[in-house]
Amino acid sequence: EDKVVQSPLSLVVHEGDTVTLNCSYEVTNFRSLLWYKQEKKAPTFLFMLTSSGIEKKSGRLSSILDKKELFSILNITATQTGDSAVYLCAVFYPNAGGTSYGKLTFGQGTILTVHP
Amino acid sequence: GAGVSQSPSNKVTEKGKDVELRCDPISGHTALYWYRQSLGQGLEFLIYFQGNSAPDKSGLPSDRFSAERTGGSVSTLTIQRTQQEDSAVYLCASSSRGTGGNTIYFGEGSWLTVV
Numbered sequence: 001e002d003k004v005v006q007s008p009l010s011l012v013v014h015e016g017d018t019v020t021l022n023c024s025y026e027v028t029n030f031r032s033l034l035w036y037k038q039e040k041k042a043p044t045f046l047f048m049l050t051s052s053g054i055e056k057k058s059g060r061l062s063s064i065l066d067k068k069e070l071f072s073i074l075n076i077t078a079t080q081t082g083d084s085a086v087y088l089c090a091v092f093y094p095n096a097g098g099t100s101y102g103k104l105t106f107g108q109g110t111i112l113t114v115h116p
Numbered sequence: 117g118a119g120v121s122q123s124p125s126n127k128v129t130e131k132g133k134d135v136e137l138r139c140d141p142i143s144g145h146t147a148l149y150w151y152r153q154s155l156g157q158g159l160e161f162l163i164y165f166q167g168n169s170a171p172d173k174s175g176l177p178s179d180r181f182s183a184e185r186t187g188g189s190v191s192t193l194t195i196q197r198t199q200q201e202d203s204a205v206y207l208c209a210s211s212s213r214g215t216g217g218n219t220i221y222f223g224e225g226s227w228l229t230v231v
Contacts, residue, residue, distance in 0.1 A: 041225040
């Protein structure tokens with residue numbers, strides 16, 4: 001059965017700290033791994049990773065994928081209270097036939113709380 | 117609108133009643149997804165429509181759950197004889213043709229509470 005596991009499930013830090021969120025997966029026909037930030041209801045897209053060892057970076061956030069060990073990490077440096085959210089990891093795998101359509105399987109999320 | 121629109125945003129219903137949740141995808145998006153998120157949990161896949169293909173219903177938890185998509189656009193998720201464990205946020209997403217999932221956009225969700 002395909003599964004995505006995130007750790008830790010929750011994390012409490014103070015502003016300025018650096019955090020690392022983990023995501024491991026076991027899926028067949030892997031295409032890409034995605035990270036989302038969920039503050040209220042709608043998850044918002046952060047990164048999509050398809051190749052091992054290539055870091056994606058956006059401001060204080062960065063992420064990398066290891067397709068051999070089947071995991072990804074999301075780093076947030078110099079955390080701010082606005083980073084408080086649920087961070088979701090998902091694996092995308094395409095429809096049979098290798099089309100560009102497919103579906104996402106999500107992990108359970110990491111709840112990040114950043115205190116002033 | 118420019119984004120995925122869902123209604124109602126909040127719904128409180130009595131156990132045993134039927135509910136309908138609506139999703140208007142982004143115009144031109146041919147793929148539409150329904151996910152469910154219980155409190156403190158990740159997103160659980162329910163059903164997926166793509167164009168005129170048969171929907172992928174593999175995530176529907178029971179035969180009380182059904183969904184349809186009319187005219188390749190608006191979708192309705194129906195839950196019959198609701199139970200308390202159905203209480204969750206129901207998220208809809210739509211997608212255009214993409215290269216790996218980064219074209220999937222989510223709506224704000226419908227929060228269902230069964231009392």
